[in-house]
Amino acid sequence: MATRSTIMDTNSFRPEMAKELDPETRKLTEEREVLGPAYRLFYRKPVHLVKGVGSHLWDADGVEYLDVYNNVASVGHCHPRVVEAIANQASLLNTHTRYLHENVLNYADDILSTMPDEIDRIMFQCTGSEANDLAVRVARTYTGGQGIIVTTEAYHGNSALTSGLSPALGTAQTLGLTMRMIPTPDTYRLEIDGVPASQCRPEVFGAWMAGEVRKAVADMQRHGIAFAGLLADSIFSSDGVYPDPVGYLKPVIDAVHELGGVWIADEVQPGFTRTGDAFWGFARQGIVPDIVTSGKPMANGLPTSMMAVRHEVLEPFAGSIPYFNTFGGNPVCMAAAQAVLNVMRDEDTMGNARTVGAHFKSVLTEMQQHHACIGDVRGAGLYIACEIVKPGTKEADQPMALNILESLREHRVLTSVCGRYGNILKLRPPLVFSDSDIDWFADAFEKTLSELKA
Structure with missing residues (x-):
């Protein structure tokens, strides 16, 4: 039996999740049938984005999100x-x-x-x-x-x-x-x-x-x-x-x-x-x-x-x-x-990646001391991995990682996972990421881990 793709399927919406969506979101997911079944959407509740500036995004309802995933808009959305x-x-x-x-x-x-x-x-x-x-x-x-x-x-x-x-x-x-x-x-x-x-x-x-x-x-x-x-x-x-x-x-x-x-x-x-x-x-x-x-x-x-x-x-x-x-x-x-x-x-994006990335990594390393599900924090600049494991072990905990992603999404933070076991948070924001963005992420991550009792 074929295994799911680690980069495409791990954090993806599936049709059986549609019953939990609001009518407008469900309608949009159903209309994507014209694109064929190979495409994937992020999240159990997909996000309908309409605007981006820097490292921030807005959905169709005007709700603001923090983008901690998008290296495509390298110097920030709509620079x-x-x-x-x-x-x-x-x-x-x-x-x-x-x-x-x-x-x-x-x-x-x-x-x-x-x-x-x-x-x-x-x-x-x-x-x-x-x-x-x-x-x-x-x-x-x-x-x-x-x-x-x-x-x-x-x-x-x-x-x-x-x-x-x-x-x-x-x-x-x-x-x-x-x-x-x-x-x-x-x-x-x-x-x-x-x-x-x-x-x-x-x-x-x-x-x-x-x-x-x-x-x-x-x-x-x-x-x-x-x-x-x-x-x-x-x-x-x-x-x-x-x-x-x-x-x-x-x-x-x-x-x-x-x-x-x-x-x-x-x-x-x-x-x-x-x-x-x-x-x-x-x-x-x-x-x-x-x-x-x-x-x-x-x-x-x-x-x-x-x-x-x-x-x-x-x-x-x-x-x-x-x-x-x-x-x-x-x-x-x-x-x-x-x-x-x-x-x-x-704008010295290299310097920003170095200094803000080091700050970001230090914040996550500090959180690791208080949350046993964070097994490892590693990375360079604004490319950081946060490995989610079963406490007290190095055993990958994909279900927890996916629950963390969904909870972060509810706290208006967008990111995804990578790695063989799909348990590694991939934190890869636009290069204009700032210290205030780190504060937003840290607050959302702390609330998420507390809610999940991690």
């Missing part, structure tokens, strides 16, 4: 500079990259300036799925291999290729025959030679993970599959958010290169100043990828993504296969992406 950039360019021209236009070239140079010098070519798409799809094709052409390694709860997209590299979609999703999985780098539960992973030095933890890569490649070779690369984000967000210890990925990537593969750094989640320590998640770990992909945060919600790459890795693919994405890199999306980048610099 005026982004809105203005979109409107100005849309009033002039929107077309594709087979005509000359300055926006795509200016943005390409600007975003590459945030990366290591080795990453010197860039191509644009509309979605993260498309970016990862292209990255895998480029990696396979460069290495001559087919085998891709991902972690056990990874999510990298919904194209035919990337969904086959996304075990988080559940067992109903057929995974690629040339794909292999390595364990989640779970610093909360893993032990290495009897030592808790959270207490291991970076090189020790990295050596363990590098060993898992070697095992996966050895299995590929036994089946006649040549290794192409590792596809992973540097904080393993879908797996449950594991950004530390800093430095542990270097031995892993060294092993990937030694084995003839490349590292595709999926930066949709950890990139664009999210961790507070560096513009890119990989930079926080002190390593240089072969290929970088990103999407959602680039243009604050407009369909924009990218694949940046070392020129020597790109050349075998690009020198032989034409590539065209009709609206990847179009002038309007590039204007929005440039505005986002300008805002990140001018």
Whole structure:
């Protein structure tokens, strides 16, 4: 029997819940039948949103909510500079990259300036799925291999290729025959030679993970599959958010290169100043990828993504296969992406992620001392995981985590869960999150835990 998708089904509305809804909400959920059964809504009582500003949202009844989940609106919902950039360019021209236009070239140079010098070519798409799809094709052409390694709860997209590299979609999703999985780098539960992973030095933890890569490649070779690369984000967000210890990925990537593969750094989640320590998640770990992909945060919600790459890795693919994405890199999306980048610099979103994120984490760590259901608090910048467990154990408590989400929703705070067991609160707000927003969350979380007697 197929298991539910950890990223799609864990915190989702199901039709049998409709009888508890008010008539208008029930009507809207029923009208979604035209979209087919694959779509999902959050919450037992779905939220009908109509407006957003910064890290706040409003529903159709004018009720205000705190957004602690949305990294798509990276510089805040409806940032005026982004809105203005979109409107100005849309009033002039929107077309594709087979005509000359300055926006795509200016943005390409600007975003590459945030990366290591080795990453010197860039191509644009509309979605993260498309970016990862292209990255895998480029990696396979460069290495001559087919085998891709991902972690056990990874999510990298919904194209035919990337969904086959996304075990988080559940067992109903057929995974690629040339794909292999390595364990989640779970610093909360893993032990290495009897030592808790959270207490291991970076090189020790990295050596363990590098060993898992070697095992996966050895299995590929036994089946006649040549290794192409590792596809992973540097904080393993879908797996449950594991950004530390800093430095542990270097031995892993060294092993990937030694084995003839490349590292595709999926930066949709950890990139664009999210961790507070560096513009890119990989930079926080002190390593240089072969290929970088990103999407959602680039243009604050407009369909924009990218694949940046070392020129020597790109050349075998690009020198032989034409590539065209009709609206990847179009002038309007590039204007929005440039505005986002300008805002990140001018408003110091990295500094805000670092300072506000540290405050947020400290507040949650303090709450952990008073609520036994909080097993672990970890994260970097404004990407924090709060693991919900059965008190006195490290056993995941998904039912409690879901009840917490529903109660937070009633206290007008929106977030979701991640991880293999669906028990980890994923706290990933817009980068303009503030200390007053932390106060709102903390008050709602305290009330929630008290109401649930957690």
